[in-house]
Amino acid sequence: MFPILSAVILIPLIGALTLLFVPKKSENLIRGITLLTAIIDFAVSLPLYCDFKEGTAAMQFAERIPWIPSWGAEYSLGLDGISLFMVLLTTFSCVVVYLATWTAVEKHVKEFNIALLVLQAAMVGVFCALDFVLFYVFWELMLIPMYLLIGIWGGQRRIYATVKFFIYTMGGSVLMLFAILVLYFQYHAATGIYTFDILKYHSFAMDKTLQFWLFLCFFIAFAIKVPIWPFHTWLPDAHVEAPTAGSVILAGILLKMGTYGFLRFSLPIFPDASVSAAWWVSAVAIIGIIFGAFMALAQDDMKKLVAYSSVSHLGFVVLGTFAFTLRGISGGIMQMINHGISTGALFLIVGILYERRHTRLIAEYGGIAKVMPKFAFIFIIVALSSMGMPLTNGFIGEVMILIGVFEANSVYAALAVVGVLLGAAYMLWLFRRVMFGDLTNEKNKTLPDLSARELTYMAPLIVMIFLLGVYPNPVIRKMDATVANLVATMEKAKVARLAHPAALAANLDMDKKRD
């Protein structure tokens, strides 16, 4: 069988290698090669969707090659109903991003594009890896280009933002590495086998206390990545300073790695700890939803506003995930995809304005709809999608999550709805301030409307917004079996937890009788 996953990871790397041999001066050639690479990569990743079999939770397109036998590390890749969409989202977004960033970056174009391609390979790798070592390699590899993207091509306070980003994510990574190693040796102690195979750990029964601490390590690592309140403070800084391409990738894909981590590691490896942590994770998620939304309302910088809206939206994903219901988890995955599309599009929209005016302050704008009607049309669709307007993708995800959460806990659902409301408020208010009103600022009177290139890269996003909003079935069906399997695991853990006090009581009874 053709190793399609390896191909999807390798193509961007090959593209990056090719770029090394292209002269620095021919910038358009460099951009062209990058874009072509992404298009080929996306085309190669499409069969993943078509050939993905529904109705099974097993890993598909699996590839296994021994790598470091003495450690038990393997080059092991595979996709299930969760990672499938993350990979597709990555390859899809990259095409859009490369097209969007054509004119945005003017210095060190070659290095910039190489960084993007390496980043792409690493991101796909993270979602496909089924081996802890491999996963960790990709996970760390991803940080380097991102670090460079913000640090070199970023805005005024880029160094501050880069360092903060790096410290936060490295801190999380170290905790995760520690937890992985503990797991590794525990597994050996229990079975006598050294292995880094992630799936083997899905059925590894551990002591409850150990589970809790390891869960916590993983949780913090992923919580920083998502980011969950109160680990979010690096995000607005990173977003504001990052170039448009960096922001789109950061919001569209990198943040998903946190929520993906919950689904791939936290829930299946530590089901008992997850179940007992659900109440505080949900509480923190709800705080994040409402806090992020209020912060978004208070921003006068467009990019910061969108960044805080991410905090709020990803709170929904976490809340849905930790509801442990079929609809909650699949709604969470759905919302990960939606957030990638809608928030990615929002950053592109901010980028379009920034390229024209070189400012992100909302107060600098107003009445833009009069000079840029096409832009206004695209913007309102994206804004409505982001706030969960029916007929757009955001609505489906939101409804699924809310139903899933309601089934687990009606109070959480009622609280989360406040976030839905605030989401509409900050989005519409942003739109109102930027697009409507009188065209007071002289500099805005001559802004050109969208170019053909800009329309070209916004178009697929708009199509996806409506497609997923009207007919999400193709996506939901593919994730069905995987999510059902995960929910079954969590149900078992819930039952075990409920049985736990009873068992304890029974033991006490026994003790009494003995006395």
Next chain:
Amino acid sequence: MMTLKTIVSIVPLLAILVSLLAAFGIFFLRNLPNWREGCSILAALVKFGLVMSLYPLIRDGYTIECPIVAFPAGILPNLSFALRVDALGFLFAGVASFLWILTTLYSIGYMRTLKEHAQARYYVCFALALTGALGVAFSANLLTLFLFYELITVSTYLLVVHEETTEAYSAGTKYLTYLMGTGKLFFLPAIIFTYGLTGTLDFKSAGIFSGVSPFWVGLTLILFVVGVAKAGLMPFHNWLPSAMVAPTPVSALLHAVAVVKAGVFTIVRIVVHIYGVDFLSTMGLGAWMALFASITVVGASIIALRQDNLKMRLAYSTISQLSYVVLGVMLLSPDGVRGSILQIVAHAFGKITLFFCAGAIYVGIHKKYISEMAGIGKTMPWTMGAFTVGAFSMIGVPPLAGFAVKWRLLLGAMEAHQILIVGVLLGSTLLNAAYFLPILKTAYFDESADAAHQHEAPLIMRVALISTAIGTCLVGLYSDFFVSLLKGIA
């Protein structure tokens, strides 16, 4: 109980999509005013024709179904986007699409005489709002209904801020805050809760709530009633008076017919097909809800007394009259429900006539305030004649439409042994008279200051308002026809 006859047809979907297509058509013809308006009128005629083509089926007691997208049964069982037409939806759709034809004619006169800006945007949004209204009428479940409900909110926002003045923008913000705020904060959770509790959102004639605990029944019902702020129930009614900054045809069709009726229609739909009339009566919640609606009936009328701006007085009158619909359906008696649904039709014709007249007066003599309208009965005889018909219908003078409604509502209140409601209905009739008759007195019996400068509105507008006035008479005279369609529902 009738046998359930269903038939699958794509006509409801086409009827909804016609105006969506028209919106694109209007957009592409935006620089050719005659073609653009022609597109609007054509769409309105086709839409009405498609709705009416369903009449034989509705008369014979069929329910027309049109599934669009069913979500995967594994994760979202019993959830779909689907359409369904029964007599209730048919009546609302018929009225809305018929009045769209007249409103388009009227708009042409109004917008061109006043040389309004952004007319293309105006017609596009109008077409989108009608798409939403018909969608609400034809929805087969709450999910689909919510979709169209929100579409109405967004598309009408642009009509409310049409003038692009500071006043219009602040009214628009209020409009969105109220409608979208309640929609997201109460209506959406109510839908989520309903699905979580019952596992379906489909409209069924016996309701879907059987077996759910009274706590959740009560909670969701309250959420629905306050969440559907388009129905204009107090305390979430304030968006409607602010929306009056929009051009008058918008106030006429949308804020007297399509938008607000979508609201009360939704509440009727929920009471009849989500809870079921019989189920709710066993819960004993109807009486409380009817009293809640009574507060608005009386309260809004009292506020209307004090308004000098004609459109504002009409707006508060609308709020009051809309609550008859909610009040009627909450009586949970056959005549109450019938009267309630008939009110959707009757008030539509009566109130659109009144708004048409208000707009005609503005176009003719540029006056907004009732105190400035002295003597216009003589200078604008056609307009004021139609106004008189509309006002009498609101008061409930036989044989006009309003009387047919009030008669049934009174019967319904008696059937339900709600003497208090009988009092509310009679008292509100007095209030209706108290705020409408002074307008007629000013118009007919006061001396005009400058009769020489006053003249009638353009012919095309007069045609529209006289047609709706005649419609008001016909609805009153043939009210049994409308009620007879409802035999499967109430």
